[in-house]
Amino acid sequence: MNDNKFDFLIVGTGYSESILSSALSSAGYKCLHIDKNDYYGDNWATLPITELDSSTIKINNLKNPNKFLISRHPSVILTERGKPNQLDTILKSSVFNYLSFKLVDSLIHYNDGEFTQIPKSKQEVFKSTISLKDKRMLMKLLQWIASREFLKEGMLVLQESNTT
Secondary structure (H helix, E strand, C coil): CCCCCCCEEEECCCHHHHHHHHHHHHCCCCEEEECCCCCCCHHHCEEEHHHCCCCCCCCCCCCCHHHCEEECCCCCCCCCCCCCCHHHHHHHHCHHHHCCCCCCCCEEEEECCEEEEECCCHHHHHHCCCCHHHHHHHHHHHHHHHHCHHHCCCCCCCCCCCCC
């Protein structure tokens, strides 16, 4: 096969583009997969904290700044046994060869120049400095997630805020 001929040109290395490129390649098509960035993943990329705007984030005090990675598009894959889901698509497209999955160690929110660790257990909620009202709401959310009620059909509804 001629190395200068391709069946498909895929521009961007985001999630959708990578799955498409992998699926087409698995089906026997020759794909050229390019990106304008010097890293893979487009808006889904996870970057070292040192690559972020240092005028906004104070990284000088960190002992090992390369230990911290910032996800540009954090995501969680929710699955229910026996139902088609995002994980099935990942497996069928062979894109899993280029992905890694990891349990979340901690969640940190960045707002107005400050990093705040988000509590993820009952103990962490009550030790945190968030308001009692927020603690109550967070505990309800954690209990709801632990009950797996959100996996029941029709329970998980995402809404876009109408506030401007």
